[in-house]
Amino acid sequence: MKKIIIILLLAVIGYFLADIFFEIPFGEDSMVVSKEYLDKSPNDLHVANTVTSIVVNFRGFDTLGEVTVLFLASTAIGSILFRRRKVHTKLNPQRNAPHASRIVQISAKILFPLIVLLGAYVFIHGHLTPGGGFQGGVIIATGYLLLLVTYRKFSVSHSSLTWIEAIAGVTFAGIGVLGLILGKDFLENFLPVGTINNLFSGGIIGIIYVAVGFKVASELTGILDTMLSIKVDSEENEQN
Amino acid sequence: MVVANPILYVALPLLVAFLLPLFGKIHKELIRVVPGLLFMFLIFNTVVLFSEVTSTGKPIITQIAGWAPPIGINLVFSAFSGFIAGIISIMGLLVWVYSYKFKKVEFDNSLKYFVLIMLVTAGSIGVVLTGDIFNLFVFLEIVALSSYPLVAFYRGRDGAEASFKYLIVGAFASIAILLGIVLIYSQLGTLNMAEISLRIGEMPEKIKITAFILLFLGFGIEAEMFPLNGWAPDAYSQAPGPVGAVFASMTAKAGIYTIIRLVFTLFDIDAGYQLLLGMGIITLVVSEGIALRQEKLKRMLAFSSLGQMGLLMIAFGINTKAAVVAGMFILFNHAVIKSLLFFSGSYLVYNSENKNIKDLFGFGKKLPLTAFLFGLGAFAIVGLPPLSGFWAKLSLLMASADSNLIALIALILIVSVVEIVYYFRVVNGLYFKKYTGEFEPHKPSWNASLVMLILAAVIVTVGLYPDLIYNYFVNAADALMDKANYIQNVLPSNFVGLN
Amino acid sequence: MEATNKISKFFFTWVVLFAIWLAFTSTFALAEVVTGVVVSFIIAIYNFNNFTEIGLKSFSPKKVLYMIQYVFVFLWALIKSNLNVALIVLNPKLPINTGIVEFETKLKSDFAKLVLANSITLTPGTFTIDVIDNKYYIHWLDVKCTDRDEVYKEIAEPFEKILLKIFQ
C-alpha cells in the first residue's frame, strides 16, 4: 500500500519534472557566463582546460569549499567511528577478512606505484588534460584502497596523513590569502601565466591543483583506512 | 594588506581548521586556544566591516580570484547579511568559550570538536555572505557535513540515529537545491544571484516555478520548515549542549537566510511570500503544540526552536518593512535566547540519562544560577517584558496589524500561551518540585557560567533598551528589501546588459 | 650485497616509472621531463622494495630476450585461446566439458607466479581460480586430463620454461 502511494507520488513528480526537462532544448548553446570562461581561460589565464580554470580560478572558492567538505567528511568519520584514536594509531587493524589471493596481493604491489604515478600525472596535468586535483587524488586513494583490501595488516600512518592534509589545505587557503596580502583578491593569480599547454602555465592554478591532489588523496585514504579498520573498535566498550 | 575583509570570515576558519591538527602537534593547548583567537578576529572583522557599511551606507562587495561578478564568485557584506554574519561569529565565540573546557582530557575529540565548530561557523557565514547560488549550495553542504558529526558526537546517546535522519533529509535538501540551481542555470546561464535576480523574468514561467519550488523545498529543509523538519528535534536533542545552541544560532540562521534570499531577492514570485507566511504559520502552530507534549527537555527546546523558525517565516512572509524589521529582531533574539536555553538546559540535564524534564525537578536550589538563567531565558522567549523577546514579539504583532492580519495576531498570541505553558512547567518544576535525587547535578564551569551570564545580560539590556540595536534591524531590513540596490551594487557596470 | 640490491631495485623502479611517465606525457619538453624525474623518484623511494624482486638485473640482455620470447609465446596463446572461445561460444551446442584441475609449479618468485597465473587465465580454455603456495587451481573449459603432471604439461609448461629463466 505504502509502496503504491510512493509510486503515485513519484509519478506525479516524474510527470512535472519530465514536463520541465523536455521543455529545455537539448544540445543548444545557451551559454552566457561560460562564454567568458571559454574566452578568458586560454587567453587570460593560459589554461587549456577550461573546466580546470573554472574549478581552480573563476570558481576557486567553490573548490576551497569542496576541499573543506572532504576534510570535513574525514574528520566526521573519524569522530563518528572512533572514540579514542590512540587505540587506533600505529596499530595494525587486523581486519577479520580472509586473506586475499596471493596473486592479487602481488599484483597490488606492482600496480600501486603505477596507480600513484597515474594519479600524480593526472593532478599535475590538471590544467592541460581532463584531469585535476580531485581526479588525481581519487586515483591515488584508490591505490591505497587496493593495498588496504588486499593486505589485511596494511594500515596508513594517520600521523603523516595529518601532515599532508594540513599542508595541502594550508597551501590552498594560504595561496588565497597570499593573494590578499599581495594586494589582490583572494585566490587571484599572482604568478606569471606562462605559455598555454606547457606544464608550467596557468600561474597558481597548477600549484593549487597539486595541493588539492594531495589533500584529496590523503583525505580519502584516511577515510578508507578509518572505515576499514573499524573492527578493532567494535571490541571497545560501547559505553560512553 | 587589508585588515578586515569579508573573505576572511571563510578563509581564516578554513585555514585554521586545516592547520589545527598541526598546532595540536606543537602544543596540546593550542587546539583550544587558537579557535578562540580566530573567533575573536572574526568579531573584530565584523566590527570593522560593519562600521564601514554603516558609514558608507553601501554594502561591501568582495570579488574572489580577481573576477568581477558574474564571472567570479563574490561576497556581499550588507547591513542585512553582515548583521547575520556578525551574530553567527559572536555566537561562535560564545560557543567556544562555553566549550573551552570541553573534554579537556581527550585530545583527539577536542580537536575534532573545535574543527567542526569552526567549520560550521565558517559555513554558515559563507551561506549568508555569498553572492553566488552554487557557492551557497557548497556552503550549505559544509554546514550540513559539520553538523552530522556534531549531532553524533556523543556515543552514549542516540546521536548516530539522529544524525542519520538528518543526513537523509539533508541529502534530499541538497538534491532539491542542486536541481533548482540546474534549472536556473539551464535557462539563464549564470549562477550569480544578482544576475539571476535581474534576469529571472526571462525564465519560462513553468521552469521558473519549478525551480522555485525545488529551492523552496531544499532551503525549507535547512530552515526547519514543517513538515520538512523531522530531523530537527532529534538532532537538537542528541547533540552536545553547545551544539544545540549552534543549531539555533548558526545553521538555522543560515537556513532561514537562504529562504529569505530566495523569496526576496532571487525570484519575483509574489506568491512566494504567501507560501512562506503560510508555512510559517503551520510550522509555528504544530511545533509549539508538539513542544507542549514533550517529556524531554532538549526535545522540548528543539520544538520550541522550530516554532521560532515558524515565527521568523511569518515575519518575513508578511513582507512589509515593519515585519522584516520584526523578523530581524526575532532572528537576533532566537540566536541569543535559544542559546542561553540550550546552554543552561544542557547543564540542568547534564547527568540525567534520559534528559527528562522531571529529572531536573528541584534544581532551582541545586544549581541556582543555571536554573535562574534558564528561567530568564524562558521568560525572554515567551516575550515577557522587559526582556528582549517582548520587543520582537510586539514589533511582529504590530507589523501583522499593519498588514490587517488580525487572525494571525490572535494565533501568535494563542501559541504564545502554549509556549508559556510548557516553559513554565519546566520553570515551576525547577523551583517547586522535589529533588528526586536520582542523579547529582553537574555544576557549570566558570567559562560556561560566563557565557550564560553574557547572554542573559544581552537579553536584559536589549529588553531595557531595544534602540541599542533596533537601528541595525531597520538597516538590515532596508538592505534586504531593496532588490534593485542589491543588483546594482553587485553588478555596477555594463554587465547588467549582458545577455 | 643488501645495499647494492636495494639500490638496484630503486633504480629499476625509478626508471620504469619514469618511462611510464614519459609514455603518459608523450613529450620531451623540459618541464615535463624534470617533473617526471622528480615524481617518479619520490614514488620510487616509497615503493622500490615491493615493486621488483631483482631490480636492474631485469635489464640484462638475456632476460630481455627471454621476455620478448615470452611475449610472442603468450600472444600466440592468447589469439589461440580467443579463437577457441569464439568457436565455443558461437557453437549452438555449446560444447563444453568444464572441470577444475590442479598442478604444482616450480616457480619460486612471486612475480613469476603472477605472470604464470595471468598467462594461464588468458590462454585457451583455462583460468586460475586460486594459487596456494605452489598449487594452482585451474578452471578448465574443456577438461582433457586430470592428473597433476599431465595438467602441468598441458597448461603451464610452455610458459613456465621461459619464466624460470626470466625470474632466476
Place this chain on the structure above:
Amino acid sequence: MDLFLEIILGVVALALILSFVRFVKGPTAADRVVALDTMSVTVISLLALFAFMFHRIIYIDVSLVYAVLGFIGVLIIARYLEGGI
C-alpha cells in the same frame, strides 16, 4: 570512414547491451560482477574509440583512469564475495 566507425560503435554498444543483460539477469552477485567487469573493459575501448572519433587524446586519459578505477572496483567486490574486505 564515418560509416565504419558508426558500425564499430554499434557493435561495441551491442556488446555493452549484452553484458548489461547478464548484469540484470544475475542470478548471483558474482555474475553481475562478471558482467560489470566485461562492461568496464568495453567502456575502456569505447572511450578510446571516442578519442579517435573526436581526435582528442584527452579521452585516452579518461580511458586510462577508467581502466584503473574499474579494475579496483571489481577487485573490491570480489573481495567482498570472499567474505570481507
Place this chain on the structure above:
Amino acid sequence: MSNLVIILAIFGWAILTYLAFKINKTLGNVFVGVLALALPAYFFTYTPSDYTVSVMGMSLQFGFTSFASLFAMLVVVLSSFALLYSIPYMNKKDRLGWFYMNFMFSVGGMMGILMSKDLVSLFIFWEIMTWSSYLIVIYQGKKVNKVGLKYMIFSAIGAYAMLMAIVLINKWSGNVNIEQFFASFPNYSSAAKLLSSLLLLTGFGVKSALMPLHVWAPGAYTKSPMSYTAVFSGALSKMGIYGMALVAVNLYVHSNMPIMGEVIAWAGAITAVLATFWAIFQNDIRKLLAYSSIGQLGYIAVGLGIGTELSVFAGLYLAILHGLFKGVLWMVVGAIEHRTGKTDFRDISGLIKKMPFTFFVALVAIIALAGMPPLSGFVGKWMLYESMITSNHFIMVLFIFLSSTAAFLYCFHFLYGLFLGQQEDEFLKDVKEVPVLMMIPMGLISLSLIAFGTFPGLIFKPIAQAMSTLGFENVTWRMSSLTNAWGNSMFLKPANFMFMAVFVFFLIIITVVNHKKTKKVGTKDIANGGEPIRDEDNLHYSVDIYRPFYRVISPIMKYKVETFYKRISKGIEEFFQFFRRIYSGNGQTYALYVVIFLTALLILSSTIF
C-alpha cells in the same frame, strides 16, 4: 524628577535589597524598611511631571492622571504597610532576598502601570507585575506547581488579549497613547470597537478575577505569603479594576455602548454571588478570603459597568476600601499563620484570648467588608444600591443583595471560627500576640477604615478628582455626603447612626444570651453521653457549618468553570498529541514528508503561483 525615575529607583532598590539579603538578613530588612517608609513619604510629597521615551519609533509617555493617583495611593499605602508587616512575618523564611526583590518589582510594576500614559508601557509594567507576582506565588514551593502554572496561564491569556488590543489600537489609532485611543475610539468601526474593548477587558478582567477568568485567584492568593497576598488581593487586583474602569467608562459610557457596560455589570454581579457562595464553604481561611475577594471585586465591576456617575463613584470607593480591609484581613490571616502555623478552620479556634488585638482589627475589617454601618463598607454598598436602583437594575439589586447577605455567613464563620468558640488549651498553649511591627500596619489600616466610614469625605476627595479624569466633571461631595444623580444629597450620617444602633443592640443581645449558655467543655468530651455522632451534627462552627445551606445551592455550584477549562486544555493536549505522531522517529518517513510536500507544491503550483 521624572516619574519614570521613581519606578526605576524601585526596581534598582529591589535588586539592591536582593544583594543586601545576600550579605546579611538585618541589612536586608533595613532595606525593606527604608523603602516601606520612603515610598509613601516620597509619593505624598512630590510633584508629578510628564516624561516621554522613544523606543523603536514609538513614543512612550509617563505621568499620573488623577485617576491613576487614586489607585497609586492605595498601592503605596498598602505596599508600604505590607512591607513593614513582612519584616517580622517573613522572618523565619528563607530566600528572603528573592521574595523582597519580587515584591518590590511588583510594586514598581503597579506604579508603572498607573504612570503609563500609553498602552505599550502599560503592558510592559503589567507584565513585570505579573511575573514578579508569579514568582512570589511559587516562592514558597509547596504544592504550587499547578497554582503557579494556572496563574501564569491566565495572566498570559489576559496579557496577550491586552497585547492584541494594543497592536490593533496602534493600527487603528495610529499610536498607542491611551488618551488618543479614547479620543479616536468613536471613529472606530463597530467591530473594531467591540474587538479592542473586549480584548482589553479580558486582559483587565483576568487580574480583577472577574468570572469566568477568576480560576487562578484562589490558589494564587493562598499560596503566596500572606504579607504579599495583602498587596496581591488588595492592590494588585485593583490594577484590573483600574483598567476596567478606564475602558468601561471611557469607551462604553462616553461612546454610547451601554450594552457592553451591562455585560460587565452582570459579570460582576454573577461573580459576586457565586464567589460568595464558594467562600462560604471553604475550610481554609485563605481560600475563604480569596473567594471573598473575588466576590468583592464583582461589586466593583457592577459599579463600573453600570456607568452612571454614582455607580462609578461607588465602584471606585469600594475598590479603595476593599484594598484596605482585605489588606487587613490577609494580614490577620498572616498573623494567625505566623503564630499558629495553621490556616484551617478545623485546626484553629478561640484565638481571641491570646490575640485580642488581631481579633479587634479583624472585627473592624469584617464589619467593613460586610457593609455594616458604621464602617466604611456600608457607605459603598449604599451608594451602589442607590445607583442600581436609579439606573433601573432591579434584578441586579437582588443579586447584590443575595451576595451581601450570604457574605454575612462567611464573615461570621471567619470571626467565630477563628477567634471565638471552643478554646483548646493545647492548641493555644504557645500562641501569643503578634509583634508590634505587624500590629502597626493592621492597626493603622483598621483605623482608616473606621475613619472613612464615619467621614467618607476623606476619601471622596481623591475619588472625585479621579472621576474628572474619567469625564465626570464636578462631582460634588461633602465630608459626609455625596450629591446624587438628581442633584440631591445623600445623607449618610443618619443612616449610619441608625444602623450602628441596631448593630450594637444585637451585639449586646447575642453576647448576653450566648454568654449565659456558654459552658466550658473539654474538647475530648464531645460524645460523653455515649451517643454516636451523626454526620449532620455540627460540633464546631469551624466544620461544615453551612451544610444545610450548601444543599440548597448545590445545583448551581455543580457547574464549575474549572472543569470547562480542564476539558479545553485536555482537548488541546490531545490534539497536539495527535500531531506529535507525525514525528514517527523513522527517518524514511521524514524523507517521505519531503516528497509529499514536493508533490503537493507541484500539484498546487498552478493554483498557488
Place this chain on the structure above:
Amino acid sequence: METVLQYLGYFFISVGAAFLLLGSFGILRMPDIYSRLQAGTKASTMGSLGMLFGIGFLEPQWLPKIIVIMIFILLSNPISSHAIARGSCKSGIKPKLNETVNSYKRIAEGCEESIKKEE
C-alpha cells in the same frame, strides 16, 4: 604507407569490436559463472587490446599512452577475473561441471584448503 597503417588500424579495431561482442555474448550464453569468466575475460581482453592497438595505428602519436593502457589491461583483466572466481568460489557458488569429469571435489577441496590456510 599512411593508408597501410590506417587499414591495419581499421582491421584491429574491427577485430577488437568483434571480440568485445563475442565476450559479452559469451558471458550471456555460458552456463555458470566460471565459464562465463572464461569467455568474458579472454574475449574482452582481446577485444580491448585489439581496439586500442588499432587506434594506436591510426593515431601514432598516442601510441605510448595506448601501450600503457594495453599493459595495464593485460595485467589487470586476468587478475580481476581470478579475484571474481575466487570470490564466487568462497562465497559458495558451485560450478556446473560435467559429471563425467568428477573434479568438483577439487575445487571444493581447493577452497577449503585455502580457507584452512587462512586460519
Place this chain on the structure above:
Amino acid sequence: MSEELMQQILSISFYGASLALILIGVYGVLTKKNLIKILLSLTIVDSGVNLLFVSLGYIMNGTAPIFSPAIMDGKIEVLKTAPMVDPVPQALVLTAIVIGLGVTAVGLALVIRLFRHHNTTNIDEIRNLKW
C-alpha cells in the same frame, strides 16, 4: 541519421535517464529498509541530477572544453565543426560529486555505528527518538 532525430534521441535518452535515476533513487530511499541501500539510493539520485546537469550543458557535436595544442593551432577541422560544450556544468558537477561522496561516506560511518549500537541495519528498528 538527421541531426534533429539525433537530437531527439539524445534528449530523450539523457533527460529520460537522469529522470529515471532520480525517481528510482527516491523510490529506493523511501522504500528500502536497509540503511546502506538507502544511502546507495541517495547516490543514485545524485547521479541523476549530475547527469542532468551535464547533459544540459551539452552542445550538439560539442567537444570537451579543453584547448589541446592541435585545436589551438587550428590545424584540425575539429575547431571549426565542433564547438566546446559548456564547461560550467562539468566544473559544478565535479564539486557536486565530491560533496555527494563526502555525504555518502559520512552516512556509511553512521551506518556502521548504528549497526554496532542496534545490531541491525533495518531503518524501522532504529527508532529510539520519536514524538
